[in-house]
Structure formats: C-alpha cells, structure tokens
Amino acid sequence: MSERNVEESAVDASMSENAVVETITTERDEYELLCTMVNVIAKPLASRQLAKKLYKLVKKSSKKQRYLRNGLTAVQKAIREKGKGIVLLAGNVNPIDVYSHIPGLCEENKIPYCYVPSREQLGLLTGRLRSSIVVYIKPHADYQELFDEAYEAVNALVVD
Template identity: 60%
Template structure:
C-alpha cells in the first residue's frame, strides 16, 4: 500500500515487453504454438485451414439443437446408437486416458475423425466458455455443403496418413 520504487515499475515494464515479444504475433505462429502442445495420440491433426473449417462447421451445427453432440459421455452414447457424423477431438487433453479409446471406436464404426490443437477454441466454437474435448457433428441440410467439403478432406487426410505410415514402417 506504500509508494512504489521507480526501479520496480521499470522491471515490470521490461517484463511486460518481453512477454509481448515471446507471444505469437500471426495466426500461423499461434497455430504452430498450439500444435507444439498437442499430446502423443493427436493424429491425424488437422492443418490450419482444415481446423478453421472444422470450427466453422461446429459453430453452424451448434445453432441447431440436435446436430451437435458434446462431451465424452454423450458422444459415446451416440456412437453406440450408430449415429453418423464427423468426430472432432481436441489435441491438448491431459491425461490422454480420458479419451484415448475414441479414435478406435471411430475406426470401428467408420466415423471420420480429426484432432484440432486446442480444446479451448473447440469449446468457443461450440458456443460455450468451457473447453470441449470431443464433439460429434451430425449432417444437416443447412450446412451440408461445408459438411461434405470437410468430410471429403477428412477422408483424404486419413488415407494420406495411412499411406504415410506404411512408407515409414
């Protein structure tokens, strides 16, 4: 509650400037920073363009009540009931054990899936402040064109990853 020294305020100012220098300045740098924070099972990770389209798809589907399944329990129930759609998983979830079985379920039920680098952005796209770790977007006529475009890219990306894995082995 007393007076501050001039030295303390200078130190605080230099600390704030160094924090600004370290922060990513462009969208590409921010995406690369988020990609560096993903866990080990986050494959296939959507590239920046596809992630942007996935977030747009989630925003559009969130406006329609029964076309977006949110949360692990609800998504698992939807998979058991044989609902089809595109699965979007967050890549920076810790511990991994929470949702590590979901990609296997998706492959078993032939549901296309992709990881995005940030659960916070996934939650914001879904329309709430809480982070979202897994979403299932069901097809709807209002956003069918975007859904088809993302679905085709997902399929191509999945095939590309499978071929790439064979080449590496």
C-alpha cells in the first residue's frame, strides 16, 4: 500500500467517526422532525429521553460480541430462543410488510419492543454505515443497570 493510500484511509476513517458523532442526536427539534417521518405502525414510539437511553444501550451492547443481534433474520432467531432482551424497530421503514410481523412475535414471546424514529441512526449506533431496521439487545454484566432501566421503561409503554 502506498504512502498516499495510507493517508487517505486514515482521513476517511477519521471522517466517518466524526460523521457518526454528528449525525446521531436526540435534540428536541431534530427528534420531532424524525418522528413526523415514521410509518403508521410505529407504536409505541420511544420518547426523546427514552430514545437517548436506548441509543446509549445499543452503543454499549454493540461493543460486546453476541449481545446485539442486528438484522431481520438474526432478530427473529433470537426472539424464538426466548431469552431476555429488548427489541428496537426503526419507525421509518418502507414497505412496512418487511417487518410488520416482529411486534406479534415479541408479544407472543413476552419480549418488550418499541420503535425509534430513524433506521439510519440505529444502523450507525451498531457500528455500521448501513441502516438497520431491527435490533435485539441481550443483557450483559457491563451494562446491566442501564439494561434493567430500559427494559422496565420499554415494558411500561402502552400500545395505542
């Protein structure tokens, strides 16, 4: 690899890290704007404070291998294993038929779920540059207290 390519890759890496930090936000105006773009089945939608807590949980769980399931098939498999966890679904997915069966699976297996407004932010939080429509978070000792708080808050949400 030439010296120029090494420098370019270092610049690209630093730019992508900055992009992740700048695009993931739970500011009031931006969050309300994202909430206006969700689809009709996105209920219960996480409040701004709960979304902030859930984003923090996703970021911590993504650092632990096998404690964050990302993608439709992996999440379906994790739900059917009937372990304790939280399911987060992106609210701005079209067509909704792609993942409309996931809330039913969660209710059947007594796993709490909620929607967050942006699939792009959900994907960036998992450490990928691609968007993610559904995420399953398993508990781990390193973030157990945060997981328990989020679990209770998501479990208390009421579907309208």
